[in-house]
Amino acid sequence: MIEIILIDRLKSAIKFLYKEDISENLIQIQKTRSEFDGDITVVVFPFLKLSRKSPEQTADEIGKYLIENIDVVESYNIIKGFLNIVIKQKFWLKFFEDNHNNESYGKHNSSSVSPVVIEYSSPNTNKPLHLGHIRNNLLGWSVSEIILNGGKEVKKVNLINDRGIHICKSMLAWMKWGEGSSPESTNLKGDKFVGEYYVLFDKKNKEQIAELVANGMDNDEAAKKTDLLNEAKDLLIRWENEDSEVRELWNKMNGWVYDGFDITYDRMGIDFHKVYHESETYILGKKLVNDGVINGVLFKKDDGSVWCNLTDEGLDEKLVLRADGTSVYMTQDLGTAQLRFDEFKPSEFIYVVGNEQNYHFDVLKLILKKLGKSWAEHIYHLSYGMVELPEGKMKSREGTVVDADDLMDEMYNTAKSTSEELGKFNDFSDQEAHELYSMLSLGALKYFILKVDPKKTMTFNPKESIDFNGNTGPFIQYTHARIKSILRKASENNIGSNSKLDYNTALETKETSLIKLLYEYPSVTIQASENMSPALVANYAYELAKEFNQFYHDISILKESDEGKRDFRISLSAFVARTLKSAMALLGIQVPERM
């Protein structure tokens, strides 16, 4: 790594020139911006206190030192306080020679002993998956791959919220009005089928509330006192008491939902090493809560509810167990965390959960610490922003929730019609065409979502998301297909294998900039891993594809008459294609051979 050498030599330069030891954080190097001449730029302002000279003079002295002490430094120039260093072409060519055939370029060797456990998806079983879940799933999956690529062992886990009052509501509605129907009998996807009963409960419950209000009850009070809600609560108690009738129905309905979820996960390309169910973890949570009460960390109120006092931490009191003894969200999350620690002894626990739950995770960590769990500090909440529509937030009440399956269907149809309009592969079989359309539509969707910084609230514009031009997944997929087309032609004509590098031929500007971009790839993946940000990989892939398209446009590859140059360009193109494929794979996006 040239950067490491440079930092080291900069230290000795300062020592030599100004007789001072300098701490590494004062050394600022960055990629030279494209409008200036050079490859790497050193910011010299931080050194002025030591040199007691002008920025230009300081930069000049350091530049001279670097030329003498680093053999790959070709020259330098100074603009204001910026020392722009030009690296010799032979350095780039050597890099190219060493790496262009490396199948695992950009992958980092495994180094960790204990795994990173990353939880994502975490659906409730009362509703089908929607756009918000899509961001969660894509992020969780991609971050897992990126961390894995960075050299750590990763365990992807899903925690299905399969118990609780909301499930009881769907169950109750089905018992009352389902008339024994099933996904099979209605020809509905299982999660959609169950979701309808949840909605039905809500509708009927609202009617009851209205009735109570009409009879003079206060609205808030009425919302808590409907017969339906009481019946649902009763079901929950029976469930926690393991009433066999209730459990049987619960199993049946959840089974339907899982069948539905599996179809959606499979289509999205999302998978897990392990799936937890809250129904299996909440009891451990209750046990932890009871231990906490015994230890005096938690306290019980007169009505039997259990609380954690966080006023010393500037927060409020937090309920951890209901008065009727049933558990809440926090209860089971305590249990799940413990279970995960026991099972994996993770170096990090990552929870991919929306930022609306920031408070929940602050509290979760605090309570675990109070309970004496030192590993609580390894919990990291990967808090991502909400997905909004151009009209604003998705509202189930207004029917603006974007369903995951519907969205994928819509994208698929767009990919299909766009491809058919362009009509470039009439020789594809139906199966091949189908695979291509899914690849392109998922590529568009995934890229659209992952290119945005996870922390930020994003706007999902359905119209723009299915645009295949510009900064999009299909643009990158197209670039890959284009390169593959060249490589096919090259191999048909038996050319390209003879890529002996001539170090004395000057490279074209576009060739050098491509090599430099390729050189950055490994550090981009590390940065993405540290920041848990697929967006960095997405933006890199776009830049690389764009750079290649410019190169492709400006310079002949197969038509180049100089065989050495021609073969070098073929190899360079192959290197780009492989890197694009690798970067896109980290995002869960496949790239086609033809499109």
Add this chain to the structure above:
RNA sequence: GGACUCGUAGCAUAACGGAUAGUGCACCUGACUACGGAUCAGGAGGUUGCAGGUUCGAAUCCUGCCGGGUUCACCA
């Protein structure tokens, strides 16, 4: 109201405290009788919400204000 968070061209977005704030969409003008035009080149479009402060240097850090969002449930 308290806590947290976000305001960058019409829209969507990028920028370890560094240079003239990048990019895409939309809009206008062009491109090799094509190694794949799902491409490429050019144009227009910005007081980075406002006002102070810290710094050699601020979209970025601090303070205040304005505006949006989330959260403060015996929901998850």
